[in-house]
Amino acid sequence: MKNLNIIWVLVMACILSVSPILGQSKAKKNKIIADCETAKAEFIQNDGLMKSIFESAYAYVIFPNVGKGGLGVGAAAGNGAVYQNGKVIGMAKLSQLSIGFQAGGQAYREVIFFESKKELERFKDSRFEFAAQASAVAVTEGASANVKYADGVMVFTMQKGGLMYEASIGGQKFRFNKL
Template sequence: MKNLNVIWMMAVVFVMSTASVLGQSEAKKNKIIADSKMAKAEFIKADALMKDLFENAHGYVIFPNVGKGGFGIGGAAGNGVVYEKGKIIGMAKLSQLSIGFQAGGQAYREVIFFEAKKDLSRFEESNFEFSAQASAVAATEGASANVKYAEGVMVFTALKGGLMYEASVGGQKFKFNKL
């Protein structure tokens, strides 16, 4: 029974991670863009100081709806919008696989700020991924005040709902598609 759960979860993660942003309909892209604008407003509402980050970063990617779940083996996936100097330049796909003690599911938003052109370019080449050691800051009032770029990136998340217990190891991988 446990082996069947593991195989099922791996199949779900595989399907989520291989779905292409390019294959999305125009209506779905427009929904993701609208959701990213709303997520940006929610990040700024949670921490007004983030407005400066959005205005001063060379670029950023917003994943407005990331779903995460697991039981032993877990995964997460979401689609996002990539901005350079405040203008949309492409769409992105986030996928994550994790192994360890975890149970439950949750939904969250994620924004990644890029300090310079070279950092955004690394993301655009789809060579960008976070290891298990990468950390994100929860977007709460004043959270961005003392956060600094680490290797040209800064990451914030905001929980939307759900409950998940987790002590796992994993990483996020990204795929960029230029518009």
């Protein structure tokens, strides 16, 4: 039964990764934006220093609900909103594939901060992706104190639930759609 649940999570993640963001209804976009606002508040609640990062970043994208599952081969997917000057400028889609030792499923949040227009434009052109060596900082109290931009971006994640054992490689790809 447990393997069936893992397979179900994997199938759902794959389906989510290929569903186009263009087809989202206004209600779904509004729900994603509301979830982004909740996620932002929780990032700041868990690490108060992140408030200044949100305020000083050129732009950022929040993925409030990323689902990830794997059994040998893994996948993750999530929808989010892109902000510039505190206002939503578009919607985004995250998809991830990985291979290696992995089993389980988890849900997490992710926020990517852009240091300048150059990185934001690369993201908006859907030419932005993370390779296997990219790293994200898990949000805990004070975790953001010494974090610096690497190649113009800073990434934070926050665990929401689930359990996943993983020693794998993969990468994340993103797609942007203007509002």
